Amino acid sequence: MSLGGKHIILGVTGGIAAYKSAELVRLLKKSGAEVQVLMTSDAARFITPLTLGTLSEREILSEIFPENESGSWTKHVNLGLWADLFVIAPATAQTIAKLAHGMSDSMLTATALAARCPLLVCPAMDHDMFIHPATQRNLEILESYGYRIMAPEHGELASGLIGHGRLPDPASIVSRISRELAGVEKNGPLAGRTVLVTAGPTREPIDPVRFISNHSSGRMGFAVAEVAADRGAKTILVTGPTRLETPKGIERIDVTTAGEMFAAVDQHRNADIVVMTAAVADYTPAEPADHKLKKSEEQVHLRLKRTTDILQELGKSRRSGQVLVGFALETRDGLANARVKLKSKNLDLIVLNNPLDEGAAFGHETNRVTLLYRNGTEEALGKMSKLDVGRVILQRVETMMVAEATPSE
Ligand SMILES: Cc1cc2nc3c(=O)[nH]c(=O)nc-3n(C[C@H](O)[C@H](O)[C@H](O)COP(=O)(O)O)c2cc1C
Incomplete structure (x- = not known):
């Protein structure tokens, strides 16, 4: 599948599945997309900006107020206009909660709030965090804003427990992105039911x-x-x-x-x-x-x-x-x-x-x-x-x- 010429923002948050985002960047680039990675500061505890910066061939953005930069205060707004699609994978419970409530304390959350393109959120977390009413309610709120949610998979989780919460593999995320961009995705939590x-x-x-x-x-x-x-x-x-x-x-x-x-x-x-x-x-x-x-x-x-x-x-x-x-x-x-x-x-x-x-x-x-x-x-x-x-x-x-x-x- 070709994503030639498409501009994709990849938001990476601080979950154990962040290691999969390296493969996701690689596959997106391979399919012809330009990829701008935005990381939360906690994501950098799980995967280095150096890895994602090298693979995406772009500077990784994280803070709204970078120490070594000046005059870039509208970057989040410009990025929101630049992108054809903004995918957040993995999306932690914490970032989902912030997005549900319109918080914009990082480059990732501020850009999500400013973005005019479709947003695809891929939650990944421990099963109990996922089924907690707070997380479910926050996902419902995101849906009501028109965000697309890619349901996590059922299987073995980092905790060793079995349950819902596993990030789908990067190839499935890329194929979902291309369906979203082609406008053919029968999206929604009841797809297939x-x-x-x-x-x-x-x-x-x-x-x-x-x-x-x-x-x-x-x-x-x-x-x-x-x-x-x-x-x-x-x-x-x-x-x-x-x-x-x-x-x-x-x-x-x-x-x-x-x-x-x-x-x-x-x-x-x-x-x-x-x-x-x-x-x-x-x-x-x-x-x-x-x-x-x-x-x-x-x-x-x-x-x-x-x-x-x-x-x-x-x-x-x-x-x-x-x-x-x-x-x-x-x-x-x-x-x-x-x-x-x-x-x-x-x-x-x-x-x-x-x-x-x-x-x-x-x-x-x-x-x-x-x-x-x-x-x-x-x-x-x-x-x-x-x-x-x-x-x-x-x-x-x-x-x-x-x-x-x-x-x-
Ligand atoms: C080892 C470890 C693994 C974690 N994995 C997850 C996870 O998979 N999903 C999640 O929602 N939070 C996870 N957390 C908690 C988040 O890292 C924490 O809520 C963090 O503040 C998220 O910030 P962010 O959303 O701004 O990246 C984990 C924490 C630790 C210490």
């Missing part, structure tokens, strides 16, 4: 012209699907009748009844992540009429029968590693009911909402939800857009998947 989302109401026919349904607009599920596709997942959206347009990059399957929804979901039940937002009818007319019912008696009795409980069915036979998320729509005793549903349906996460709450009504762009996790923790989110709710749900699911991959001691 399949996400199945259900949305909208179902319609249960009484006769050929009448049905039983509910007020679900489908917006919440469409928002989750849009976020999943944005985060790189292959996304399948099974939806009941709605007027919503299909977001980009999503495979949409339209269904009408609860029975049809179950059949469609069943076909894709092996997805890595399943998020069931649909308001599926619990009951359907036992004998829908073949012809339109005529007005006759003062009162008519409609006999209803139970539909298949889709969430329950999925919870009963889940493939290992799958994350199953349900929604609970409750108008009273919400928390108590959601806790029961979380357990009885064998879910990892249940999202509780009440359409009677301000900002959470059917058809609205916003929602107000509480997340209840399998481990008993609960997280009440304030009023936010349905897209933001979708984002938080998938970020939490991604963290769960990393933690799940941790071998138990």
Whole structure:
């Protein structure tokens, strides 16, 4: 692959994997790129500026106020304009935290803040540092700024422990850089994963012209699907009748009844992540009429029968590693009911909402939800857009998947 003429800034921070940055510089140069290395002062404890300077054929920059230089105070701004891409590999927990909070105390962090080019961050650290909520939250913040994150690999770490946190090998980083520059990278933390989302109401026919349904607009599920596709997942959206347009990059399957929804979901039940937002009818007319019912008696009795409980069915036979998320729509005793549903349906996460709450009504762009996790923790989110709710749900699911991959001691 050729990176001929491309300007790459390589930020190197103080992690044990800094030794790999020498090979990274060599490969980038070999593919034709010009490479400017910026090192934190702690990175120099792990690899010498002499090595990286020699390989990159450029002076290594580290401090914002170099002792032996004058008149270069805008260097970080100019470098930010010069670069086609800024990659930080390895990125320590410390530097990730600084970037998340806009700190600019070194040439590396100041240039990152000033840069107009895409930033690719390659975290590398001990497994527990990586899965710590602080680091995960900081990575989420970086993502919200549009930074690209290259997930660390699972394997043996410098500490001798096995876990997530290993810097991918330099050749993989170079290939990711070229895909980013070519604009073809289906980036995002869910790249390579399949996400199945259900949305909208179902319609249960009484006769050929009448049905039983509910007020679900489908917006919440469409928002989750849009976020999943944005985060790189292959996304399948099974939806009941709605007027919503299909977001980009999503495979949409339209269904009408609860029975049809179950059949469609069943076909894709092996997805890595399943998020069931649909308001599926619990009951359907036992004998829908073949012809339109005529007005006759003062009162008519409609006999209803139970539909298949889709969430329950999925919870009963889940493939290992799958994350199953349900929604609970409750108008009273919400928390108590959601806790029961979380357990009885064998879910990892249940999202509780009440359409009677301000900002959470059917058809609205916003929602107000509480997340209840399998481990008993609960997280009440304030009023936010349905897209933001979708984002938080998938970020939490991604963290769960990393933690799940941790071998138990
Ligand atoms: C031997 C050793 C190895 C370390 N490896 C890592 C690492 O892989 N990842 C990390 O985030 N921090 C690691 N640290 C901690 C960082 O070096 C420390 O947080 C440092 O202040 C990072 O600064 P910087 O981000 O400005 O380079 C290590 C520390 C030591 C002493």
